[in-house]
Amino acid sequence: MDAIKKRSDCPISCSLDVWGDRWSLLIIRDLMFKKQCTYGDFLKSEEKIATNILASRLQTLEENGVIDKLEHPDSKAKVLYKLTQKGIDLLPIMIEINLWANKYFDLPDDRKAVLKEVKKDKEKFIRDWMKELKKQ
Amino acid sequence: MDAIKKRSDCPISCSLDVWGDRWSLLIIRDLMFKKQCTYGDFLKSEEKIATNILASRLQTLEENGVIDKLEHPDSKAKVLYKLTQKGIDLLPIMIEINLWANKYFDLPDDRKAVLKEVKKDKEKFIRDWMKELKKQ
DNA sequence: AAATTTGCTTGCAATTTGCAAGTACAAATG
DNA sequence: CATTTGTACTTGCAAATTGCAAGCAAATTT
Numbered sequence: 644m645d646a647i648k649k650r651s652d653c654p655i656s657c658s659l660d661v662w663g664d665r666w667s668l669l670i671i672r673d674l675m676f677k678k679q680c681t682y683g684d685f686l687k688s689e690e691k692i693a694t695n696i697l698a699s700r701l702q703t704l705e706e707n708g709v710i711d712k713l714e715h716p717d718s719k720a721k722v723l724y725k726l727t728q729k730g731i732d733l734l735p736i737m738i739e740i741n742l743w744a745n746k747y748f749d750l751p752d753d754r755k756a757v758l759k760e761v762k763k764d765k766e767k768f769i770r771d772w773m774k775e776l777k778k779q
Numbered sequence: 780m781d782a783i784k785k786r787s788d789c790p791i792s793c794s795l796d797v798w799g800d801r802w803s804l805l806i807i808r809d810l811m812f813k814k815q816c817t818y819g820d821f822l823k824s825e826e827k828i829a830t831n832i833l834a835s836r837l838q839t840l841e842e843n844g845v846i847d848k849l850e851h852p853d854s855k856a857k858v859l860y861k862l863t864q865k866g867i868d869l870l871p872i873m874i875e876i877n878l879w880a881n882k883y884f885d886l887p888d889d890r891k892a893v894l895k896e897v898k899k900d901k902e903k904f905i906r907d908w909m910k911e912l913k914k915q
Numbered sequence: 916a917a918a919t920t921t922g923c924t925t926g927c928a929a930t931t932t933g934c935a936a937g938t939a940c941a942a943a944t945g
Numbered sequence: 946c947a948t949t950t951g952t953a954c955t956t957g958c959a960a961a962t963t964g965c966a967a968g969c970a971a972a973t974t975t
Contacts, residue, residue, distance in 0.1 A: 651825040652887050654880030655808045655873065665799050665963095672791045682922050689787040693964045698923060708883075720921050720972040729883055736875040737791065743868055744790030751788050801932095818953050829933050834954055856941040856952050 661707045662733070666692055666700050668740075671733055674710065674726045678776060681721050709733070731776045734769055797843045798869070802828055802836050804876075807869055810846065810862045814912060817857050845869070867912045870905055 704710045709730040715721035840846045845866040851857035
């Protein structure tokens with residue numbers, strides 16, 4: 644549906660064409676924290692994404708190979724969304740966004756605590772978290 | 780004009796509220812490569828941003844302290860835009876986006892070459908480039 | 916069998932985008 | 946010094962996107 648409409652060959656531009664809107668990275672964030680989410684999980688997030696926007700973003704992210712849909716083990720009515728390797732590889736970007744935000748916004752204490760950990764050994768943190776995300 | 784309409788206290792969400800649209804990071808990219816740009820320079824970029832969108836984004840980025848306007852030494856008709864420290868601090872995010880894009884898109888050769896350099900010593904690359912950006 | 920949950924889709928008003936044209940001021944040109 | 950050109954925007958408007966509310970079909974629970 645959302646055809647591939649590359650604006651240029653610039654890496655930043657290409658990346659933005661995939662996830663450069665106000666919502667996609669929040670979906671990806673949810674999947675990084677929670678590993679797997681249902682449609683309803685995304686709707687429950689703090690930012691209150693509209694259901695039609697969510698459906699549209701999930702489709703685009705899937706079409707671009709960033710996320711995957713899979714059957715829920717408990718119920719055919721539910722759908723599980725998870726990150727692909729391409730999605731998992733966005734983790735370093737996520738971390739850097741967090742670190743930037745930590746410098747320029749006043750974040751909730753629990754977030755600040757995590758970022759303190761990140762700073763101790765960024766490489767290791769990313770490596771460990773990626774391993775976690777790949778587990779399933 | 781664009782009032783501060785935070786969707787949540789999440790660092791990703793706060794960051795997206797500042798530069799999370801299809802154009803802002805391209806403006807920031809231009810400033811990272813070229814250090815200083817005029818209004819016309821931005822318009823010349825490959826992605827062909829519309830002039831009204833450009834004006835609106837420059838204003839929002841300035842209001843959020845990411846970029847600064849300054850007088851052009853040669854002419855009062857020209858305006859120079861540059862990154863603030865807050866803008867310069869987006870460099871690690873930019874680098875990670877580049878590295879991700881390098882893994883999943885086929886980039887122009889010159890870009891690939893730079894990223895090969897980056898990978899040799901990411902920390903140093905960022906440090907050196909930041910120093911360059913701070914020079915003026 | 917009826918009610919509820921789940922993952923969407925549909926309709927529509929409001930906002931945002933994108934294109935084209937216009938404007939005001941500065942600077943260069945003749 | 947009058948006119949053209951350059952620079953940084955603004956304005957108008959159609960088209961696309963967003964966001965809210967309601968609807969819907971299949972699966973599950975009661």
